[in-house]
Every structure is written in structure tokens, then in C-alpha cells.
Amino acid sequence: MEECxxxxxxxxxxxxxxxxxxxxxxxxxxxxxxxxxxxxxxxCPICRIESNYLEVGEGQHAVSINLxxxxxxxxxxxxxxxxxxxxxxxxxxxxxxQEIDIISEMFQDRVVMNSINxxxxxxxxxxxxxxxxxxxxxxxxxxxxxCLRGLAYEVGECSTxxxxxxxxxxxxxxxxxxxxxxxxxxxxxxxxxIFAGExxxxxxxxxxxxxxxxxxxxxQIQVHVRRALDQYPLPLLRFRDAYKNVNKQVSxxxxxxSDNKYxxxxxxxxxxxxxxxxxxxLLYCHVEET
Amino acid sequence: xxxxTKEYRVILKTLASDDPIVNPYRGIIRSLNPxxxxxxxxxxxxxxxxxxxxxxxxQFHILIDVPSSYPMTPPRINFEQNDILHCNVKSATGxxxxxxxxxxxxxxxxxxxxxxxxxxxxLREPVCDSPLDVDMGNIIRCADExxxxxxxxxxxxxxxxxxYH
Numbered sequence: 001m002e003e004c005x006x007x008x009x010x011x012x013x014x015x016x017x018x019x020x021x022x023x024x025x026x027x028x029x030x031x032x033x034x035x036x037x038x039x040x041x042x043x044c045p046i047c048r049i050e051s052n053y054l055e056v057g058e059g060q061h062a063v064s065i066n067l068x069x070x071x072x073x074x075x076x077x078x079x080x081x082x083x084x085x086x087x088x089x090x091x092x093x094x095x096x097x098q099e100i101d102i103i104s105e106m107f108q109d110r111v112v113m114n115s116i117n118x119x120x121x122x123x124x125x126x127x128x129x130x131x132x133x134x135x136x137x138x139x140x141x142x143x144x145x146x147c148l149r150g151l152a153y154e155v156g157e158c159s160t161x162x163x164x165x166x167x168x169x170x171x172x173x174x175x176x177x178x179x180x181x182x183x184x185x186x187x188x189x190x191x192x193x194i195f196a197g198e199x200x201x202x203x204x205x206x207x208x209x210x211x212x213x214x215x216x217x218x219x220q221i222q223v224h225v226r227r228a229l230d231q232y233p234l235p236l237l238r239f240r241d242a243y244k245n246v247n248k249q250v251s252x253x254x255x256x257x258s259d260n261k262y263x264x265x266x267x268x269x270x271x272x273x274x275x276x277x278x279x280x281x282l283l284y285c286h287v288e289e290t
Numbered sequence: 291x292x293x294x295t296k297e298y299r300v301i302l303k304t305l306a307s308d309d310p311i312v313n314p315y316r317g318i319i320r321s322l323n324p325x326x327x328x329x330x331x332x333x334x335x336x337x338x339x340x341x342x343x344x345x346x347x348x349q350f351h352i353l354i355d356v357p358s359s360y361p362m363t364p365p366r367i368n369f370e371q372n373d374i375l376h377c378n379v380k381s382a383t384g385x386x387x388x389x390x391x392x393x394x395x396x397x398x399x400x401x402x403x404x405x406x407x408x409x410x411x412x413l414r415e416p417v418c419d420s421p422l423d424v425d426m427g428n429i430i431r432c433a434d435e436x437x438x439x440x441x442x443x444x445x446x447x448x449x450x451x452x453x454y455h
Contacts, residue, residue: 005399038362045397
């Protein structure tokens, strides 16, 4: 049985152990991360060998947490705070201005991002073109799978890694950016959209066709869902919200089921819609009651 | 259980033992305990002067403040005022200049026993390159062994005399 050298506890059940990448020394994840809030470098507390990664978990659940990420941000924030607190000193003002310039240069790409959506990981901020590979349909955030896994480990909810870190939606799509390794990928959200994992120009003929086709499919499928919903007596549907929500959920399920195509020969949309509406309504009533 | 509470248990067990494997601090640390049992933030320790040094046969009194952020930040360790004459100690305040007790060199895997042991080692191996007491540092740097021995012994004899009169 091994104890964490920082807190001296043996607890292995409730606290995750992490291994430093280079020297393989083990600490509780919480303890070593807490230490990094105080330390001036990423050297191992035991042997002083520097590690940039912390490994958590075994086998296929293994996750490598990048310790460099955020480590410098802390000192940059402290630095900015320190600069603002001694702002009274006139002699240093010129020097301070130069220093602030350097800091804003460090974060320059973040500033530019306001107008153009970069293909960057929402957790580590890496803008390397081909790597971020999960895209949230709800809030349009993009992530590295490894970052999501690492984050989930760090907050102790290992099973939630496939949720968007921002809006918690689990509608994450795979994103294929092609082989533009090392380039910074970006798209302008006014002109482009992400569809089926690829960036498309909103105004291109092909995109318009895709739009048109999807719109038709949705309308056709919704006819079935509405029909199913209308079979329920009015009092049950006294809430417009309930009607709208159930409609949305069931329709979405059906789109997904038939892969965004209308295939009346393959699927019995009427009965699918009926069962879907039934379960959704039960769920909805249950939620309302609680 | 907090880290310092766990340490307290280990310290009690270690220092009570006669087995040199369990207690490697025999002849080094005489005692290490909280000043008040109910407050584990203030500790005191007594160490023996290392043999073959002018500190031999004397005991030294160390005061330890454990901050609430311990073990992420180092404990604050001082000698008692006017307790010792040493090139890395400001005698009047008891302040100690020891690298491992500085936040940039500290690591959270060290505990109070390590720290007190390190202070004891400082008595055996003074670091005259970074002296708090410049005069003492210069005497050591001149390699004037008898002057060094003499002045420390004189100081300690005076210390004992003033305590009992």
C-alpha cells in the first residue's frame, strides 16, 4: 500500500493517484496540482526531475495531463496584478507600458479570435489545425479528446469526458480538418459553418443544396411527429413548452436515426414517432412533477 | 486528518524509539513537540550540538511556526533569541538562513523532522558564502579554526552563565 508523500494519506479509493511522466513518482492528483499553485517550476517534489505531464489511470483509460498548461498563465496573471498595484510609480511607467505590450503580445491570438472563430481547443487553446477533433453542436466549441479526458479526470468525473466542457451537451461530433498539420485553422462564423465535421462556406451552392435538402427532410419527418402529438388530448398538452420540447426531441431522434435523410420505405416514421412522443411525454411529466 | 496531525503521530512514535532504524535522530533531536497540545501551529524543538564542533555538549532551542498553507509553504524556523552564535544565524533574533526553508527551494514531501535535522546539519557544516552574521562568516573564511572555536565557546559559556545567575 502506497501513501501520497504530500498528504501522507494512504487513501486510494476516493483519491486518484497521478504519476509524473519522467521520474514515475506518484502523488494524489489533488495534492500535486495544489503544489503546482505554489511551486515555481514543475520539478518533482521528491527527486527534482522536471516532468511536463502527469499520467492518471491505467491502460485504455490512461490520461496524460499537460502540467505546462495554465502554469505560466498563473504567473502572467500575478505579474499583471503586480504591475497594476504599483501603477503609482511614474518613473517605471514607460517600462511598465513595454511590459504590458509584451504580455498582450503573448495573448494576442486570443484577442484576434473575437471576430473569427479559430479552430482551437476550448480547453488548452491550441490552434494547431488538424488536432482538435471534437465539435460541440450546441455551443460550437471545439476540443481535443485528450483535453476533455484530462479535464474530466481532474474534476473527478471520469465518465463525463464526452460532454462539452462548456455547455455539458453530449452532442459532440468528430471534426475532420484534413492534413494541415502545424497550420492555424480558422473560419469566419459570418460566412462559414461547420457541417458533418467540415468547415463549409455558407453561401456556396453546395451548402445551399445541403441546407435545402435538410430543410425538406426535417419538414417531412416533423409531419409524422406532429401527427403523433396531435393524438394526445389537449389538456395534456396545455403547456406550449411541452409541445415544443417534445416535438424537438423526437424529431431530432428521428433525424439521427435516419442519418438526416427521409427514408419512408426503411422506417415506419408514424409508429416511431408515437413511441418517441410517448416516452418523451412521460419523461417530461416526470420532470415537471419533481 | 490533516497532514500536521499525521506528522505529530509519526514524530511521537519516531522519537520515542530506541531502534536506530526507526529513530535515526538519536543524539540529534532531543525533543520536538507542539508548545500547546491543542494548537499544532506552534512547535518547539531541542537539538544537541553536533560532536567535534564548538557546539558539542550544549543544547539549542528551536521555535517553529507552521503556517495554515503547510506543507505547500515551508514552516518558519528560528532559534530562540541569543541562543547561538553561527554564521548563518542572526543571533539577536534567532533568524536562520537555510536554503531548504525558502519557498523557492521547499518541497512538500519534507516534514518537521527533516527541517530540524537540516538545522542540526547547519551547525555541523556552516555555509560561510551566505552569512547572516558577517563577522562569523569572515572568521571561518580565514580558516582560523582556533578563533572560531574560541569565540563560539566563549559565547556559549556566557549564555550558560547568564542563565543561572
